[in-house]
Amino acid sequence: xxxxxxxxxxxxxxxxxxxxxxxxxxxxxxxxxxxxxxxxxxxxxxxxxxxxxxxxxxxxxxxxxxxxxxxxxxxxxxxxxxxxxxxxxxxxxxxxxxxxxxxxxxxxxxxxxxxxxxxxxxxxxxxxxxxxxxxxxxxxxxxxxxxxxxxxxxxxxxxxxxxxxxxxxxxxxxxxxxxxxxxxxxxxxxxxxxxxxxxxxxxxxxxxxxxxxxxxxxxxxxxxxxxxxxxxxxxxxxxxxxxxxxxxxxxxxxxxxxxxxxxxxxxxxxxxxxxxxxxxxxxxxxxxxxxxxxxxxxxxxxxxxxxxxxxxxxxxxxxxxxxxxxxxxxxxxxxxxxxxxxxx
Numbered sequence: 001x002x003x004x005x006x007x008x009x010x011x012x013x014x015x016x017x018x019x020x021x022x023x024x025x026x027x028x029x030x031x032x033x034x035x036x037x038x039x040x041x042x043x044x045x046x047x048x049x050x051x052x053x054x055x056x057x058x059x060x061x062x063x064x065x066x067x068x069x070x071x072x073x074x075x076x077x078x079x080x081x082x083x084x085x086x087x088x089x090x091x092x093x094x095x096x097x098x099x100x101x102x103x104x105x106x107x108x109x110x111x112x113x114x115x116x117x118x119x120x121x122x123x124x125x126x127x128x129x130x131x132x133x134x135x136x137x138x139x140x141x142x143x144x145x146x147x148x149x150x151x152x153x154x155x156x157x158x159x160x161x162x163x164x165x166x167x168x169x170x171x172x173x174x175x176x177x178x179x180x181x182x183x184x185x186x187x188x189x190x191x192x193x194x195x196x197x198x199x200x201x202x203x204x205x206x207x208x209x210x211x212x213x214x215x216x217x218x219x220x221x222x223x224x225x226x227x228x229x230x231x232x233x234x235x236x237x238x239x240x241x242x243x244x245x246x247x248x249x250x251x252x253x254x255x256x257x258x259x260x261x262x263x264x265x266x267x268x269x270x271x272x273x274x275x276x277x278x279x280x281x282x283x284x285x286x287x288x289x290x291x292x293x294x295x296x297x298x299x300x301x302x303x304x305x306x307x308x309x310x311x312x313x314x315x316x317x318x319x320x321x322x323x324x325x326x327x328x329x330x331x332x333x334x335x336x337x338x339x340x341x342x343x344x
Contacts, residue, residue, distance in 0.1 A: 046083065046103060052143035055103045057083040062096035069153035070098040071182075071270040073263055074145065076162030076169050077104065080112035089163075089251075093260065095267045097159075098152065102144060104137070104165075115165045131194045138172040145173075145180045155270040157207070159263060161185035163251055164220070167211075171195075171228055174207050174237070181207035183266040185259060188213055188249050190224035196231040209239040210262050212255055214247030 046055040064070050073093070077086035083101040090099050104113035116133025145158050159182055162170040167189020174184040175191060178201050186209070211229050213222045222243050233239040244254060251259070 049144050049147050051147045052140045054105065054140055054144050056144070057087055057101040057103075059087060059091050059099040059101070060097075061091065061093040061099055064096040064098070068096065069155075070096055071155050071267045072100060072145070072148055072152070072158040073097045073267065074100045074102065074141070074158055074160045076102065076115070076141070076160065076166030077113075078162070078164030078166050079104075079114045080109050082112055086163075086166075089256065090161075090260065090263065093263060093267075095264045096271065097263075097267050098148075098154065100144075100148065102141065105140070115169060127192070127194070131192055134168060134172050134192070134195060135176065138169055138176050141169060141173060142177040142180055145177075155182070157182040157270070159183045159185070159266040159270070161187065161259060161263060162189065163187045164189065164249070167220075171209070171211075171232075174209050175232065178203045178206050182270055183208045183210065183262075185210045185212065185262050185266070186225070187211075187251055187255065187259060188217060188220055188225075189228075190220050191228040191231075193227070193231070196228070197235040200236045206237050208266070209237050211239070211241045212258060212262075213241065213243045214250060214252075214255070215243040216246050217249045219249040 047058060048055045060066060060068075060070070073090065075086060075090050077083065083103050087099070087101045090101075093099060104115040106114040106117070108114035115137040117129065141160075148158070149156060157180060160170050160173055161184070162168075164187075167186035168191060169189075170184045170186035171189055171191040172195055174181055175195055175197055184207055189211070209229065209232055211225050213220075213225045215222045222241075226241055229239045229241045242258065244252070247255065
């Protein structure tokens with residue numbers, strides 16, 4: 001392995017120009033995070049995996065020892081972020097695990113990184129580049145997962161989670177590389193329809209997919225996540241979607257606490273008895289929110305009955321009307337309100 005030392009923390013955020021194209025539109029979103037209420041992470045050596053070319057932080061949680069046969073938890077940061085800051089999400093995980101926080105390969109902003117590019121339009125070429133970018137990033141992460149399994153003793157399947165671009169890649173790994181995962185927990189993500197499984201995978205068991213989303217997310221709509229969850233469910237996945245009223249494209253303490261609880265539950269399923277520490281997670285330590293003052297809106301399709309019709313239920317049961325309708329259409333941009341203080 002080659003060690004690469006980075007110092008400091010930072011996040012970047014870049015704006016994608018809006019478009020009013022409609023139909024089965026696809027858009028790559030420039031999504032980053034600002035760390036609030038969290039101390040800067042100390043600089044730490046990044047390890048390098050030669051098979052994938054990815055660099056990553058490795059954190060042992062719950063009092064685990066390096067020689068323990070541990071479940072692997074991969075936490076995938078969003079655009080403009082970096083492992084040294086995103087590690088705060090899970091570095092106090094109350095369970096014995098090997099937490100891997102990979103660094104995206106593309107520099108973005110002053111000191112951030114991106115997993116794939118974004119485009120200012122959603123024409124056929126832009127949609128193709130988006131699909132190729134997500135698939136290429138997911139393939140590199142799959143190589144990293146396979147390499148970690150060879151290098152360390154422990155369960156053959158990993159738990160993955162991620163925010164924003166990381167949420168999109170959590171969905172993508174579940175859809176494209178289900179054999180590597182026990183569970184995927186995407187936060188504020190979705191998957192373009194071109195990457196939905198075309199048929200039911202033969203892998204058994206399929207990973208659980210537990211999506212988390214703010215229902216006021218105006219960068220990636222909750223409806224976009226809903227279509228993704230329903231598409232996976234129709235192909236045999238055990239899926240669920242939980243949303244929070246009034247929460248936008250952010251990981252407020254309540255969302256983070258739910259994420260930690262889900263990760264701990266997934267780790268517990270892969271671990272011998274006694275590997276989970278007593279006591280609740282610390283939900284107030286980290287608050288992630290968008291930095292962009294104005295952003296394009298990815299709107300949900302119009303509900304039957306017009307603009308005033310009630311929205312569809314968030315936690316939908318298995319639907320009978322598959323295949324689902326087209327993914328959400330692109331709407332005219334609307335301003336993103338300044339984020340309020342996190343709910344307590």
